[in-house]
Amino acid sequence: MVRRPAAWEPAEPTTPDPDPQGRARDLAGFLSGRRTLALTGAGLSTPSGIPDYRSPGSPRRTPMTIQMFLSSPDYRRHYWARNHLGWRHMDAARPNPAHRALAALEDGGIVSGVLTQNVDMLHLKAGSRRIVDLHGSYGRVICLDCGHRLSRYTLHRSLEAMNPGFADRVAGRGAIEVAPDADAMVADTASFVVADCPQCGGTLKPDIVYFGESVAKDVVAQAFSMVDDADALLVAGSSLTVMSGLRFVRHAAAHGKPVAIVNRGTTRGDRLAELKIDHRCEVVLPLAAVLLRDAAGHRDSAGHQRLQGGTMHTVA
Numbered sequence: 001m002v003r004r005p006a007a008w009e010p011a012e013p014t015t016p017d018p019d020p021q022g023r024a025r026d027l028a029g030f031l032s033g034r035r036t037l038a039l040t041g042a043g044l045s046t047p048s049g050i051p052d053y054r055s056p057g058s059p060r061r062t063p064m065t066i067q068m069f070l071s072s073p074d075y076r077r078h079y080w081a082r083n084h085l086g087w088r089h090m091d092a093a094r095p096n097p098a099h100r101a102l103a104a105l106e107d108g109g110i111v112s113g114v115l116t117q118n119v120d121m122l123h124l125k126a127g128s129r130r131i132v133d134l135h136g137s138y139g140r141v142i143c144l145d146c147g148h149r150l151s152r153y154t155l156h157r158s159l160e161a162m163n164p165g166f167a168d169r170v171a172g173r174g175a176i177e178v179a180p181d182a183d184a185m186v187a188d189t190a191s192f193v194v195a196d197c198p199q200c201g202g203t204l205k206p207d208i209v210y211f212g213e214s215v216a217k218d219v220v221a222q223a224f225s226m227v228d229d230a231d232a233l234l235v236a237g238s239s240l241t242v243m244s245g246l247r248f249v250r251h252a253a254a255h256g257k258p259v260a261i262v263n264r265g266t267t268r269g270d271r272l273a274e275l276k277i278d279h280r281c282e283v284v285l286p287l288a289a290v291l292l293r294d295a296a297g298h299r300d301s302a303g304h305q306r307l308q309g310g311t312m313h314t315v316a
């Protein structure tokens with residue numbers, strides 16, 4: 001049973017590879033003539049304003065564990081109060097050129113699908129079609145008692161009705177303190193009313209795999225079968241710190257499938273990779289996608305628009 005560990009260590013700083021255009025040519029060469037599965041992590045979404053606590057230079061953080069969530073009603077009240085204010089920031093985030101490049105490569109028959117460790121739904125927003133959300137999604141909520149699922153949008157309406165004016169009151173005082181000391185946190189959110197499951201009155205939790213929890217077996221099985229169906233694996237924006245990602249790299253390598261990695265900084269899969277590019281995904285992936293599209297001499301209009309259209313959107 002693989003569980004997400006509760007340790008959060010920033011990666012060692014490295015110098016990025018010079019000549020991203022040349023590295024993109026290397027990546028285009030790797031992808032050419034293969035059906036490649038992408039495995040993506042937090043580094044892919046940082047240009048969209050979603051923080052990556054493992055990037056070089058990131059602060060050390062202690063993430064919430066499932067044990068903390070289950071430990072006390074006060075903790076859950078504080079969690080949901082923060083989530084009520086914060087989830088719209090994630091909902092407002094937009095795909096960046098790296099997400100759009102992977103969607104365009106899927107359109108072009110080069111990428112066979114995406115396994116993602118991110119819960120931000122940005123691959124879906126970019127137009128990728130075959131997506132496995134390894135760690136769940138911020139857009140769904142699940143009941144821990146009966147398994148009922150509902151959308152985060154539906155829950156939002158309930159929480160608004162149960163906590164009229166809460167968001168405005170908190171905004172008037174400035175953001176809720178992200179404090180390691182629980183008393184300060186609880187004081188800010190003591191008045192928040194938490195919603196229970198509409199079916200059974202049980203405890204609701206975002207449908208996200210927290211640290212200390214396991215990825216569902218059917219999700220893991222689907223992910224392995226997508227690795228088996230692909231010719232190669234491309235890791236993008238993950239340092240592969242947690243086994244939930246690294247195991248797919250090991251599986252691919254053990255079955256003779258070539259692995260490429262694009263990531264700022266070292267990863268735990270570097271030794272298994274045929275190609276390692278230490279650079280930002282939102283730079284290298286679009287360059288490689290354009291090279292492949294031009295090489296194919298094929299002007300796919302949807303893919304073209306995805307690569308050219310849009311601007312980077314940052315929600316800080």
Ligand SMILES: [Zn+2]
Binds near residue numbers: 144145146198202203
């Ligand atoms: Zn329930």
